[in-house]
Amino acid sequence: MTYAHSPLTAALLHSLVPVVLPPEANDLADDVVAHVALTMGALPTNFRRALITGLYGYDTLAVAWAPGGRRRAHQLPADLAEAYYVSWEHGPTPAHQQLAKGVGQLIKLACYEHPAMQAALGYTPAAWIDKVTRRRLEVYGADIARQERSLIEPDPLRPPIKAPRAREVV
Amino acid sequence: MVALPRPAVRQERIPAGVTTRDAIHGELVLDADVVIVGSGAGGATLAAELAECGLDVVIVEEGRYYTTRDFTADASAAVRALYRDGGASMAIGDPPVLFQEGRAVGGSTVINGGMSWRTPERILDRWWREAAIDGVRAKDLEPYFARVEKRIHVAYQDPESIGEDNHLLKRGADAMGWKVIPNLRNQVHCPGSNNCAFGCPTGAKQSALVSYIPRALHFGARLLSDVKVDRITMHGKRATGIVGRVVGADGRPGHRVSVRAKLVVAACGAIQTPALLARSGVRSPSGRLGHNLSLHPNVKLTAVFDQPVRGWEGVHQAFQVREFEGEGLLFAAVNIPPGILAMTSHPRGAALHALMQDYDKTVVAGMLCEDTSTGRVRTIAGRPQAFYQLAEFDAHKLIRGVALLAELLFAAGARRIATPFAGVPELTSADDTRALYAHTIPRRAMEVVTVHMMGTAAMGSDRARAVTDGHGLVHDADRLMVCDASLFPTPIGVNPMETIMALATRAAAHILDNHHQFA
Ligand SMILES: Cc1cc2nc3c(=O)[nH]c(=O)nc-3n(C[C@H](O)[C@H](O)[C@H](O)COP(=O)(O)OP(=O)(O)OC[C@H]3O[C@@H](n4cnc5c(N)ncnc54)[C@H](O)[C@@H]3O)c2cc1C
Numbered sequence: 001m002t003y004a005h006s007p008l009t010a011a012l013l014h015s016l017v018p019v020v021l022p023p024e025a026n027d028l029a030d031d032v033v034a035h036v037a038l039t040m041g042a043l044p045t046n047f048r049r050a051l052i053t054g055l056y057g058y059d060t061l062a063v064a065w066a067p068g069g070r071r072r073a074h075q076l077p078a079d080l081a082e083a084y085y086v087s088w089e090h091g092p093t094p095a096h097q098q099l100a101k102g103v104g105q106l107i108k109l110a111c112y113e114h115p116a117m118q119a120a121l122g123y124t125p126a127a128w129i130d131k132v133t134r135r136r137l138e139v140y141g142a143d144i145a146r147q148e149r150s151l152i153e154p155d156p157l158r159p160p161i162k163a164p165r166a167r168e169v170v
Numbered sequence: 171m172v173a174l175p176r177p178a179v180r181q182e183r184i185p186a187g188v189t190t191r192d193a194i195h196g197e198l199v200l201d202a203d204v205v206i207v208g209s210g211a212g213g214a215t216l217a218a219e220l221a222e223c224g225l226d227v228v229i230v231e232e233g234r235y236y237t238t239r240d241f242t243a244d245a246s247a248a249v250r251a252l253y254r255d256g257g258a259s260m261a262i263g264d265p266p267v268l269f270q271e272g273r274a275v276g277g278s279t280v281i282n283g284g285m286s287w288r289t290p291e292r293i294l295d296r297w298w299r300e301a302a303i304d305g306v307r308a309k310d311l312e313p314y315f316a317r318v319e320k321r322i323h324v325a326y327q328d329p330e331s332i333g334e335d336n337h338l339l340k341r342g343a344d345a346m347g348w349k350v351i352p353n354l355r356n357q358v359h360c361p362g363s364n365n366c367a368f369g370c371p372t373g374a375k376q377s378a379l380v381s382y383i384p385r386a387l388h389f390g391a392r393l394l395s396d397v398k399v400d401r402i403t404m405h406g407k408r409a410t411g412i413v414g415r416v417v418g419a420d421g422r423p424g425h426r427v428s429v430r431a432k433l434v435v436a437a438c439g440a441i442q443t444p445a446l447l448a449r450s451g452v453r454s455p456s457g458r459l460g461h462n463l464s465l466h467p468n469v470k471l472t473a474v475f476d477q478p479v480r481g482w483e484g485v486h487q488a489f490q491v492r493e494f495e496g497e498g499l500l501f502a503a504v505n506i507p508p509g510i511l512a513m514t515s516h517p518r519g520a521a522l523h524a525l526m527q528d529y530d531k532t533v534v535a536g537m538l539c540e541d542t543s544t545g546r547v548r549t550i551a552g553r554p555q556a557f558y559q560l561a562e563f564d565a566h567k568l569i570r571g572v573a574l575l576a577e578l579l580f581a582a583g584a585r586r587i588a589t590p591f592a593g594v595p596e597l598t599s600a601d602d603t604r605a606l607y608a609h610t611i612p613r614r615a616m617e618v619v620t621v622h623m624m625g626t627a628a629m630g631s632d633r634a635r636a637v638t639d640g641h642g643l644v645h646d647a648d649r650l651m652v653c654d655a656s657l658f659p660t661p662i663g664v665n666p667m668e669t670i671m672a673l674a675t676r677a678a679a680h681i682l683d684n685h686h687q688f689a
């Protein structure tokens with residue numbers, strides 16, 4: 001499913017990046033918001049719709065939040081954006097809490113899936129995979145080939161009812 | 171430059187016998203002896219056994235056919251591709267439980283951890299006794315387990331594949347004097363790339379995709395990928411085939427596909443199978459279709475050590491701590507990539523950074539809990555929705571398990587540990603772990619996930635209490651079988667793949683022994 005944020009959703013997510021993520025991630029806000037779109041595209045349609053509706057509610061209800069000065073969530077300055085998020089995190093209903101948690105999770109995932117953040121953590125899985133893949137083939141090639149052959153060796157569970165329609169798949 | 175032996179061609183391209191959406195250009199109608207919906211642990215095993223004995227088998231799978239080459243370290247791309255609903259399926263309850271199902275040729279075996287265990291004897295005895303299922307005790311299933319283990323190559327890990335996180339877990343268990351065993355996994359010289367949950371990039375894991383599926387294809391089975399089955403066609407109580415639609419690249423339904431068959435098998439997993447049956451108008455006289463959902467609730471701890479651990483270097487879950495198996499608790503070390511660790515951790519902002527900056531010194535340890543409560547899958551507007559309420563007893567068990575596992579990790583040298591409980595401060599000593607019992611931890615503060623859904627079309631000889639008979643044939647229907655994790659009458663307390671495969675092999679034997687009934 002291809003999904004693109006509306007300008008409002010994008011603006012709101014942008015405003016939440018400094019609330020959810022450490023300052024180290026501030027420069028990555030555009031990429032984080034783009035990654036959230038990819039994840040949202042993979043969610044079931046009803047879930048995604050509920051999330052978008054929830055985000056809309058989060059944004060507009062800020063107007064009624066006294067400290068916000070009648071501004072919408074995406075317009076709040078950083079300190080108030082944080083306080084408003086906390087008011088949902090510990091909000092009055094499970095729906096408030098779940099929305100804050102859910103959107104926070106999407107943003108956290110996007111941040112730490114970012115190659116720059118992963119590099120900063122020293123996380124280098126691709127190099128490791130490459131290394132061990134080669135080593136496996138070098139050291140155990142014969143065993144691997146044997147198992148692959150065994151996968152297509154006849155070994156019927158019961159005497160065959162008909163001759164199987166053998167086909168070359170390798 | 172060293173010339174490397176080539177990995178199997180099978181793992182590099184789509185093999186003969188597989189029809190993907192790109193090759194379906196109009197309505198498709200097929201005839202077969204057996205149509206199997208779902209190509210995971212249950213479906214693929216059954217398909218291979220039946221095809222080898224000469225039955226004309228068609229497998230219909232909603233997910234894509236991926237090859238080993240498609241599997242990389244890009245975790246979030248893999249989750250979007252290989253997991254149903256982007257991995258964000260949720261059982262509604264207190265707490266909500268995030269669960270994951272595979273959606274690809276090979277089903278959840280493509281993304282699973284490869285732990286391969288036989289069903290505990292006490293569980294099989296219970297099934298025999300309580301569900302009155304004949305031929306299901308350990309001695310009866312022995313040949314089926316042995317056959318599965320040969321096919322998917324169940325073996326211990328080569329020592330060099332085991333990473334520091336698992337050595338630390340074992341060291342902690344040894345220091346506590348607890349029983350810890352090496353894990354059996356379906357792998358051929360797994361080198362420990364630690365990518366199991368995102369598709370095995372080396373081909374070492376013998377998922378259904380690289381074991382039973384190629385075998386089934388070799389013996390003539392046909393596989394339609396990218397086709398979602400909407401319903402089973404019924405003539406009165408007799409199942410006559412399936413109808414479905416091609417799933418387009420954009421997720422939209424495309425051409426219609428139907429398969430007419432003498433036997434129809436639902437092997438869609440414990441969440442999708444009850445929904446498929448319900449959509450098809452199958453009503454169990456027991457009223458139990460979709461009920462009896464067990465989950466093996468799972469929680470994780472994040473422990474930071476002084477020394478580098480580099481948990482992504484080495485196979486995950488090389489060991490299992492079995493000291494508390496009798497209480498239904500298993501512990502293991504399960505490294506997870508930074509994005510998913512951050513996502514499933516409570517802190518945010520600077521506190522998140524404090525946790526994540528030690529990622530390379532982190533051991534993530536998880537716990538499987540054999541549950542006592544059951545939930546339900548309801549079919550709402552044709553889609554399954556799971557509901558599950560964690561029992562008070564199981565919630566206490568999770569707290570106890572977390573405290574025990576934290577003790578083990580401190581014994582291994584952990585400096586601080588983040589728990590799966592929101593609002594509970596990081597633990598910094600073994601004393602803190604004991605104080606956990608004193609905390610009031612509401613269920614909603616627990617971060618619970620699962621990958622083991624079971625029991626929603628349970629077998630049993632009493633049609634008033636069970637959905638299928640002891641072989642998976644649906645009571646009160648004709649030529650309709652279930653062959654997946656839905657069949658479990660109770661949770662099993664260990665990883666379920668091998669049990670599903672053994673039951674599928676036993677079901678194949680039953681079909682072959684009684685093939686005149688299905689002619
Ligand atoms: C991340 C993860 C880790 C795991 N680790 C382990 C482990 O280490 N050891 C272990 O024993 N178990 C593990 N499991 C569990 C194990 O993999 C599953 O229990 C097992 O694969 C379930 O088998 P199944 O046949 O019931 O369903 P699946 O293997 O899930 O297969 C069902 C298939 O049916 C398809 N399908 C569903 N509905 C339709 C439809 N309407 N039309 C067409 N196709 C459909 C799905 O796309 C899927 O491919 C893990 C699971 C996950 C998700």
Ligand code: SF4
Binds near residue numbers: 362371374484
């Ligand atoms: S750890 Fe082993 S089985 Fe898992 S993905 Fe890596 S090579 Fe494959």
